[in-house]
Amino acid sequence: MTEPDRAPCIAVVDDDEALRDSLAWLLDTVGLTTLAFADGEAFLAAAPDACDTVLLDVRMPGLSGLQVQQRLIERGDTAPVIFMTGHGDVPMAVAALKAGAFDFIEKPFNHQQLIDAVQQALAEHQRVKAMGERIDDLRARYEALRPKERQILVHVAEGMTSREIAEHLDVSAKTVEIYRLRAMKALGANNLAELVRICVALGW
Known part of the structure; x- marks a missing residue:
């Protein structure tokens, strides 16, 4: 579970610097911390398992958002992924959902819509982590x-x-x-x- 002394951390992965700054400011206003990355490679190299939710752009130089998502799946990272998509990227977003993404929102997005999506993803992340911890406990009891x-x-x-x-x-x-x-x-x-x-x- 998220430590009580640590605000939930949101990774923002987008090649648009102005958008990264804007999202960092917005999430900060509701008590969330952010880690910003200009591309998927930098994000994956930064050991992002400390993040509780990932805001991920679909189209970026280098690895696409879908490729980053696939790498996260292969590594076993469980943080929910919310895709940020431009106009015309809906088919890609649907593919991302089928691959396990939590949600997608279209740019330009409403601030409240984004905050709501992030809060829902954080709640889901906590639920999944708690379930995992319970299963680990049950497995240990079973082994005994x-x-x-x-x-x-x-x-x-x-x-x-x-x-x-x-x-x-x-x-x-x-x-x-x-x-x-x-x-x-x-x-x-x-x-x-x-x-x-x-x-x-x-x-x-």
Whole structure:
């Protein structure tokens, strides 16, 4: 999650210096910090994983916005990308959305529209990070379970009943129930539906 002592950081990647300055000023007025880059290469070289959202121009000298987006995807960067597009760039923007961009806004854009898009992207970024942290925690808890408890959980996720699991593992149904309840408690699942959701989140 974003540290409480650090304002969210927005990367502004555009070859138009006046626009970069204008966006830096605008975002500063709502308490956000910015890092500005004149092209995609400079942005990618600056280890942009410290940024919480990326405002990215579609057309730039060197790497295009779509190419920068692809590099971010390949690197596993999770910061939401908002594309800034000129007139006639909508097909490119649609391609960017299909590749996972958060949104696109057309130039010249309304200041409030841009701020709203950035705030929504920041909220999404926090949600995704929190989910990732929760999954890491669940995975650690799962790894701490006994092998038999893990095995039973996987079968529960597959939709097997306690009786079917008991027959499959050649143990009593009572034993299956004891192990299942232990595993549910360890994972913080209050009922079977929550347990199944956790199993899905962990990719079983």
